[in-house]
Amino acid sequence: EGKKVIRLDVGNPDFPAPAAVVEAWQEALKGQKTHYTESRGIPELVGALRAYLKSKSHFDAKPDELVVTVGGRFAVYAAIATAVKEGESAMIIEPAWPAYKEQIEFVGGKAISVQTSLEDGWGPSPEKIEERIRPNTKAIVLNYPSNPTGKIVKPSLFREILEVANDHNLTVISDEVYDSYSFAPCPSILEGGAERFILTSSFSKTWSMTGFRVGYAVCDGRQTAEKIAMLASLMYTSVPEFIQYGAIKALESEEEATRNREQMRERIAIACRELDRIHGLKYYRPDGAMYVFPELREESFDSSGFADSLLNENAVSVIPGTGFGNYPRCFRISLGSPKEVIVEGIRRIGEKIA
Amino acid sequence: EGKKVIRLDVGNPDFPAPAAVVEAWQEALKGQKTHYTESRGIPELVGALRAYLKSKSHFDAKPDELVVTVGGRFAVYAAIATAVKEGESAMIIEPAWPAYKEQIEFVGGKAISVQTSLEDGWGPSPEKIEERIRPNTKAIVLNYPSNPTGKIVKPSLFREILEVANDHNLTVISDEVYDSYSFAPCPSILEGGAERFILTSSFSKTWSMTGFRVGYAVCDGRQTAEKIAMLASLMYTSVPEFIQYGAIKALESEEEATRNREQMRERIAIACRELDRIHGLKYYRPDGAMYVFPELREESFDSSGFADSLLNENAVSVIPGTGFGNYPRCFRISLGSPKEVIVEGIRRIGEKIA
Numbered sequence: 001e002g003k004k005v006i007r008l009d010v011g012n013p014d015f016p017a018p019a020a021v022v023e024a025w026q027e028a029l030k031g032q033k034t035h036y037t038e039s040r041g042i043p044e045l046v047g048a049l050r051a052y053l054k055s056k057s058h059f060d061a062k063p064d065e066l067v068v069t070v071g072g073r074f075a076v077y078a079a080i081a082t083a084v085k086e087g088e089s090a091m092i093i094e095p096a097w098p099a100y101k102e103q104i105e106f107v108g109g110k111a112i113s114v115q116t117s118l119e120d121g122w123g124p125s126p127e128k129i130e131e132r133i134r135p136n137t138k139a140i141v142l143n144y145p146s147n148p149t150g151k152i153v154k155p156s157l158f159r160e161i162l163e164v165a166n167d168h169n170l171t172v173i174s175d176e177v178y179d180s181y182s183f184a185p186c187p188s189i190l191e192g193g194a195e196r197f198i199l200t201s202s203f204s205k206t207w208s209m210t211g212f213r214v215g216y217a218v219c220d221g222r223q224t225a226e227k228i229a230m231l232a233s234l235m236y237t238s239v240p241e242f243i244q245y246g247a248i249k250a251l252e253s254e255e256e257a258t259r260n261r262e263q264m265r266e267r268i269a270i271a272c273r274e275l276d277r278i279h280g281l282k283y284y285r286p287d288g289a290m291y292v293f294p295e296l297r298e299e300s301f302d303s304s305g306f307a308d309s310l311l312n313e314n315a316v317s318v319i320p321g322t323g324f325g326n327y328p329r330c331f332r333i334s335l336g337s338p339k340e341v342i343v344e345g346i347r348r349i350g351e352k353i354a
Numbered sequence: 355e356g357k358k359v360i361r362l363d364v365g366n367p368d369f370p371a372p373a374a375v376v377e378a379w380q381e382a383l384k385g386q387k388t389h390y391t392e393s394r395g396i397p398e399l400v401g402a403l404r405a406y407l408k409s410k411s412h413f414d415a416k417p418d419e420l421v422v423t424v425g426g427r428f429a430v431y432a433a434i435a436t437a438v439k440e441g442e443s444a445m446i447i448e449p450a451w452p453a454y455k456e457q458i459e460f461v462g463g464k465a466i467s468v469q470t471s472l473e474d475g476w477g478p479s480p481e482k483i484e485e486r487i488r489p490n491t492k493a494i495v496l497n498y499p500s501n502p503t504g505k506i507v508k509p510s511l512f513r514e515i516l517e518v519a520n521d522h523n524l525t526v527i528s529d530e531v532y533d534s535y536s537f538a539p540c541p542s543i544l545e546g547g548a549e550r551f552i553l554t555s556s557f558s559k560t561w562s563m564t565g566f567r568v569g570y571a572v573c574d575g576r577q578t579a580e581k582i583a584m585l586a587s588l589m590y591t592s593v594p595e596f597i598q599y600g601a602i603k604a605l606e607s608e609e610e611a612t613r614n615r616e617q618m619r620e621r622i623a624i625a626c627r628e629l630d631r632i633h634g635l636k637y638y639r640p641d642g643a644m645y646v647f648p649e650l651r652e653e654s655f656d657s658s659g660f661a662d663s664l665l666n667e668n669a670v671s672v673i674p675g676t677g678f679g680n681y682p683r684c685f686r687i688s689l690g691s692p693k694e695v696i697v698e699g700i701r702r703i704g705e706k707i708a
């Protein structure tokens with residue numbers, strides 16, 4: 001009907017990219033930095049990332065353990081393709097970003113889901129994880145802060161999961177793309193504890209650079225990184241050269257990272273305040289990331305139909321919980337839009353549910 | 355020894371990207387065109403590409419038959435992944451860009467090589483192609499103008515090959531990335547004749563945009579294009595948004611495309627003039643592309659050892675023929691560098707061979 005849609009669906013923060021990054025791109029463009037580069041990234045960016053990881057996580061990555069990729073998504077794909085072969089399996093903790101399962105299945109693997117629930121505060125149980133491991137299970141994908149729940153597991157629970165993974169020789173693929181939007185202590189795979197691991201991350205959220213498609217993988221050794229670089233080389237040669245020059249400046253843009261984080265903290269508070277007014281809706285107050293994943297515990301509630309009707313009748317888009325696993329009574333609200341938009345969107349959700 | 359290397363190896367033209375493209379990028383950056391887009395490309399670019407293909411090849415692609423990709427390399431990978439399943443096979447005409455074989459093997463297929471030779475002017479024989487087809491052969495990769503030989507097959511031979519492909523239900527993957535560097539009539543898959551086809555191309559050579567990683571695939575129908583878009587979506591979400599806006603302007607940059615083509619024509623003429631002075635070296639005078647692939651017909655000649663020694667002792671880099679198939683007496687000279695550099699490089703090759 002032509003009404004402007006309030007988009008609470010895409011995981012795309014609306015913040016601008018740091019000015020220094022845009023300037024660096026323009027300089028690099030003028031300087032004709034427009035050619036192929038090393039598949040694992042230009043040495044200047046690899047060096048800057050190493051320094052960044054060292055100062056942030058006290059992790060001393062060797063240059064040949066790090067690969068720059070076209071976005072975090074490719075890093076996750078390459079990590080999965082490296083850890084899981086056809087006929088093998090990998091575990092995911094649901095609700096989860098749908099790419100994990102799709103990518104595991106794409107490489108011919110089986111995705112073993114471990115369910116978590118709102119009642120348990122979306123925390124996975126190490127016992128349940130261990131129970132579901134099979135002899136052909138090769139990897140487990142972790143993602144804290146979590147998309148879609150905003151959960152951050154306690155560091156002690158994170159370590160317990162790593163111990164289970166170690167006991168069964170699993171590679172831990174830790175997707176830490178939301179780590180800068182953490183409002184509780186967030187464990188990182190780089191702090192140690194996993195015998196085999198691949199960290200995946202990107203510049204998309206921290207510096208709001210989704211549209212530039214630049215991410216990275218940090219590996220537990222040279223050989224894994226070489227496999228990932230081989231996939232990059234096979235499929236797309238390299239990340240655009242000038243974008244890599246801009247990415248170096250992002251790593252120095254602490255002010256913007258802090259501003260984005262604080263805005264996201266405020267948006268979470270506002271979203272929760274609005275959600276609290278909606279009778280019957282329950283949710284876990286996010287520890288991080290940029291989503292809320294509420295649940296309406298009514299037998300008749302089907303979030304797919306709800307999302308369709310919300311879009312068609314109320315011009316608000318959300319993603320039904322079935323997109324993240326077997327969660328037909330949940331839906332995901334993304335906080336990528338300004339707070340006034342979030343408030344208006346959640347109010348319409350409230351009117352619809354009432 | 356610190357001597358500056360004359361690089362005649364990489365397929366990277368040194369021309370600048372069109373000014374209008376760089377301007378459009380800067381505008382798009384200012385306008386915050388820095389977010390995720392449709393996996394198959396923004397509608398404006400898809401529309402511009404359709405108009406471009408229509409005016410160039412009189413081919414009327416439907417919007418859902420076209421996918422924008424991160425570089426031509428990903429288009430080729432996705433085409434191969436779409437046409438060839440594990441345990442199946444695909445044909446390549448050697449000498450060939452090594453990515454074809456690597457990608458076929460990566461998807462679990464077998465690459466069946468059809469050899470061509472300098473004596474036959476690098477022309478493949480349709481009979482030889484037909485002989486080598488097996489029941490599990492699903493595709494054939496063509497690449498005219500050819501990397502590394504510069505060969506363009508006559509349109510009549512091209513059609514004969516397409517007929518063989520049709521008779522055996524093969525998908526023709528036609529990599530036409532060098533088509534703007536054509537100095538003889540160059541047949542295109544878009545002119546018809548193939549029942550199943552995927553065209554792959556990119557902005558890299560025509561407008562010298564290698565470092566921007568933007569290419570595309572044109573498919574014989576919606577379903578193939580959907581599979582390619584699915585791979586793009588699974589692996590990297592989308593090509594950077596602002597790069598897509600710049601690519602629209604490239605399609606309008608006829609002047610730069612013509613300038614690049616004329617410079618390449620001149621470089622080929624100069625390279626041939628210099629090669630003619632080298633006794634014992636034979637080569638096919640390129641009809642197109644940006645390479646010469648000479649052969650030294652001496653029993654003792656090994657182009658790998660030659661390339662190593664040429665780099666170490668004479669500071670000139672070329673790629674040995676074994677990189678493109680079983681061609682140990684050939685090597686590839688790339689014409690991506692200015693003519694003075696090409697002249698000096700070929701003179702050093704001549705001194706070495708003498």
